[in-house]
Amino acid sequence: MASAAYLGGSAGKELFDNDLPTYNSAVQEKRKSYLLSSPESWLVFLSIAVPGTRNTRFKLPVLNFYRLQHSSSRRFGRRRGTAIFLLGILCFLYFVFASHRRFAHGDKSWPTPFPDPSTLVYKREHLQRIWEWEVAAGHYPSRHKLPEEIGLQQAIDNPALPVETSYSSTTRFRRPISTDTIGIGPKREYLDFHAIPPNVAYPRRPAPGSVADMDVIMKHCDFSENKYVRDCLEVLRYGGGLELGVRVRRTMLDKWRYIYVEGGMKNLTDIPSRSKPFSFKIHNMIDxxxxxxxxxxxxxxxxxxxxxxxxxVPYRDQxxxxxxxxxxxxxxxxxxxxxxxxxxxxxxxxxxxxxxxxxxxxxxxxxxxxxxxxxxxxxxxxxxxxxxxxxxxxxxxxxxxxxxxxxxxxxxxxxxxxxxxxxxxxxxxxxxxxxxxxxxxxxxxxxxxxxxxxxxxxxxxxxxxxxxxxxxxxxxxxxxxxxxxxxxxxxxxxxxxxxxxxxxxxxxxxxxxxxxxxxxxxxxxxxxxxxxxxxxxxxxxxxxxxxxxxxxxxxxxxxxxxxxxxxxxxxxxxxxxxxxxxxxxxxxxxxxxxxxxxxxxxxxxxxxxxxxLFDSAWLNTENYQRDRPPQPYFTEFGDFFNTPTQDSAAPQALGFDGFFRGAYSYHFHNFWWQPFDPTRNFPDLGPRFAAGERNARESPGKASPTGLPGAGSEHTEADKRDLDWATVLKRTFEAHIRGERPNMYGEWIRW
Structure with a gap:
């Protein structure tokens, strides 16, 4: 009879070094035989009693972890296979946790496997004071909830939100936590800025003191909610009255209004909290x-x-x-x-x-x-x-x-x-x-x-x-x-x-x-x-x-x-x-x-x-949203300075009005060394600023774009036939200073 040492160690060990199974009891052998009743089976069924019944049981299929471990050991060896098996278990558990964080948690984001070390130097009580200060100053004109992690015990009065009669408070933490701000401010009137026919050649200026409702903008433009830049720009154009005579009929456009004006605070009455001087609220001590x-x-x-x-102070009361x-x-x-x-x-x-x-x-x-x-x-x-x-x-x-x-x-x-x-x-x-x-x-x-x-x-x-x-x-x-x-x-x-x-x-x-x-x-x-x-x-x-x-x-x-x-x-x-x-x-x-x-x-x-709002081409340049790009369609930032031939008809045909209409600005990301207008790389602002133009043309290393000395002669043959977007915008702005066209709102400079 073989000795215990020859059989691979103590009686409790289940595997020889050659991976052959050994058992020290009939009970253990039967249990392993049950789990491996089918060598190819990756699932086992657990019998669970149904509550409230006597003999009814429910069979729940689960992964056969023993089968996974055995296959891993047989393929990679005992030690390496066990390590790979344990690593797989950890990855599976992390996937379950990450899925819960992404789809069931409030922030709807995937967790970071290796988060950066904390940069925080302020305690929670200081962060509470920062929130209270900013809200009291009117710097949070939003209806979005405050973070629960801040741990505020009371709702904060918010003078930048209209008066509200009721609010709700969450109690998900061990102690009652408030994530609300209570509106105590003036009413909002959302405006329609569209020009009145027949004066539709240029958009109207926004009303003095008007305010952009960022909650509405985020609803239509937030990339995290799978919103397209193209759709966002349409909302911005409509709400800002920038569609002019090319406006087409849409439905449910009231929800696209994002610009409002406020009433006065003087007309607000019966709000006791407004009469109280500001003071930081006293919150419970945090362990x-x-x-x-x-x-x-x-x-x-x-x-x-x-x-x-x-x-x-609202604009009306300033x-x-x-x-x-x-x-x-x-x-x-x-x-x-x-x-x-x-x-x-x-x-x-x-x-x-x-x-x-x-x-x-x-x-x-x-x-x-x-x-x-x-x-x-x-x-x-x-x-x-x-x-x-x-x-x-x-x-x-x-x-x-x-x-x-x-x-x-x-x-x-x-x-x-x-x-x-x-x-x-x-x-x-x-x-x-x-x-x-x-x-x-x-x-x-x-x-x-x-x-x-x-x-x-x-x-x-x-x-x-x-x-x-x-x-x-x-x-x-x-x-x-x-x-x-x-x-x-x-x-x-x-x-x-x-x-x-x-x-x-x-x-x-x-x-x-x-x-x-x-x-x-x-x-x-x-x-x-x-x-x-x-x-x-x-x-x-x-x-x-x-x-x-x-x-x-x-x-x-x-x-x-x-x-x-x-x-x-x-x-x-x-x-x-x-x-x-x-x-x-x-x-x-x-x-x-x-x-x-x-x-x-x-x-x-x-x-x-x-x-x-400020960088409409960025997602396209990083290969996002190319199925529905905005106008113009840039696949790289260099397209602004060197517009591809297949798209180079648009700058001259559409002009300034066709360049990301609705956005507040455009960020062309560096290119400091690339001129906007290579053939007229000088300020072209007319006779009033002729001295500067002459110096630019006659400066060393600055040959005249016409090939002739001086600034008097113009030859269109020397100009580029298809103008790039950068060139069109430069020449548009310069034409306004020269007095050849009004600005985008139909206004002329009076010198």
Missing amino acids: AADELPKKRGVEWETRLRLPLPPPY ASVCDDENPRIFHMFWTGPFTDKPYLALLSFLFTQNLGLDREAGHSDLNVCRPKFWLWINPGPAASVPNTAAVHDMYNELKSNPWASPFLHPRFKDVIQFKLWNTTEQLDGVPELKDEWRALRDSLFNSGGYIEKIPQPQANEDADIEVTEAPRENGPDIIPPAPSPTKAKNSDDKANRVGSTSASTYDRLSVILSDMARFVLCHRFGGIYLDADTIFLRDWEELWGWRGAFAYRWSRLPRYNTAVLRMNRNSALGTFIFRTALKNGLDFHPMSVSQYTEDAYLEGLLLRLPDA
């Missing part, structure tokens, strides 16, 4: 074990210093048409010499926004708040040091630059202003950063956790510098000094690049600096930031009326793209972002900011708008 996960290696923020929230708490300032950041890229952005601003240029100078519409455009210029490399002559040098360069000099004309002095960027001065102007950012100056250029190392200069660049007064055609402006370009030993070195002249010489440091600059500018001054590769396509009146903060979606990903960023001045949300970024290495990359708000459950306070 330490229930606290949200904190960023490793840092301590919790101990203080959250917030001023009293500004009172919410003392003046321009609200100091909600300034209408467009910010744009530019590095290096002025080119045709900011030139076209400014032209599109003049072509679309309600600036009152159709009236006599000095006579503006008292019912309209005119937006302003602040173009922030960093003339030298991103890491250059301040210079007391920087402001004077900047204006001298602007005056001599043919792309920039037209905007120094006195007619534009109230709507376009040039500012000089100074990193030191700007960071010192942010209370949340001023005392601590210098400790991180070696890692100042942080993008998504990747730090660009820059050698620090020997001189003390933080020394006090006197403010200089810069001359300007429309009067003096006093602007703080800013970095001035230094003589670079190697201009191709990343630390000395000034602008992107080609795809291979990309100015990465300036891009990283702009990621930070947009948050600094919006937090300090308020307003909306736009990247310089942005073109305005319509009036933004109703976006100004919506008081909340927003950016837009990163194409298919549920992340922010801050190429368009709206934030309120000195807001609680801004305080959160700056303190969180400081504890995360001053990282302002859009993906990082997305992680900050996600970890803190504050995404609702920085609304992620669909990219259809």
Whole structure:
């Protein structure tokens, strides 16, 4: 008789090393024989008694895990097969969990297998205060629920929502949790902006003080809900009155109205909560074990210093048409010499926004708040040091630059202003950063956790510098000094690049600096930031009326793209972002900011708008929604500058009105080195600005597009037969400045 050692070990072991089965009892042998009654069977049936009956049983089919394990061991060997079997079990369990998260959980998203580490530095009680502050200030004009994870014990009064008589509260957590805000604000009247025949050649301006209902826009445009950009643009066109005489009959169009005006707060009565002064509500203490996960290696923020929230005042009740708490300032950041890229952005601003240029100078519409455009210029490399002559040098360069000099004309002095960027001065102007950012100056250029190392200069660049007064055609402006370009030993070195002249010489440091600059500018001054590769396509009146903060979606990903960023001045949300970024290495990359708000459950306070509103071609360029693309159809961003031949009839035939009609702007994603109009690569603004055009044509390396010297002669034979979209838009905007056509709303400039 074989010994126990020869048979492969103890009596309890079920497999020999050669995978032959052995059993130490008849009971165990019968049980295994039952499970493997059919060698090919992958299912076994469990007999389950039916409750309430005596003899009725239900047979439930389940996977034969023993059969799976046995097959795995036989195919891959005992140890490897067992490991593969266990890994398969784990994958199956994760699939069950992920399916529940995607289809049964509230957020309807697939879980991340390896989530990023937490970036959170604020406790739950501080996040509650941030939500309360923003809602009380009117920065959450939405009916969407608040996150349960915030753990608010009481509903919050919301002055940006109409009065509601009742609300519901959820109790899914162990303690009662409120996810509601109670509307205590004025009523909303949704408008029809369509032109009245026969005056249908141009759309009407949005009503002053009108507001875009982002809840309605999200309903029709949210990519997460499988909404098409094409359909979203149709809703935006209809609701904004942009369809003009080509409007076709539709049904149920009342649901497409997304622009409204508010009544006055003075007419509201019998709302006791409105008479109470704002105060943070006292919530139950949360156990330490229930606290949200904190960023490793840092301590919790101990203080959250917030001023009293500004009172919410509807447009109808404002003392003046321009609200100091909600300034209408467009910010744009530019590095290096002025080119045709900011030139076209400014032209599109003049072509679309309600600036009152159709009236006599000095006579503006008292019912309209005119937006302003602040173009922030960093003339030298991103890491250059301040210079007391920087402001004077900047204006001298602007005056001599043919792309920039037209905007120094006195007619534009109230709507376009040039500012000089100074990193030191700007960071010192942010209370949340001023005392601590210098400790991180070696890692100042942080993008998504990747730090660009820059050698620090020997001189003390933080020394006090006197403010200089810069001359300007429309009067003096006093602007703080800013970095001035230094003589670079190697201009191709990343630390000395000034602008992107080609795809291979990309100015990465300036891009990283702009990621930070947009948050600094919006937090300090308020307003909306736009990247310089942005073109305005319509009036933004109703976006100004919506008081909340927003950016837009990163194409298919549920992340922010801050190429368009709206934030309120000195807001609680801004305080959160700056303190969180400081504890995360001053990282302002859009993906990082997305992680900050996600970890803190504050995404609702920085609304992620669909990219259809600002970046309508992005999904198509990434091979999405190509079955029903919008007009025009771009498969790559380069199609804007070099329109494919099969589509190149559209730009001239349709013109500006056929370019993503309904969207608020277009983002062409870099291409700084690609001219908009290769055959007429100069500002073509007519006799009033002939000097700048002449300088551009006669400058070294700038041959006349006609092949002849000077600027007098024109030969259409030298022009491209099929004009690209970029060329058509440039020439359209320039024709408005020359006085050959009105702007998109039928208005002419009065010089």
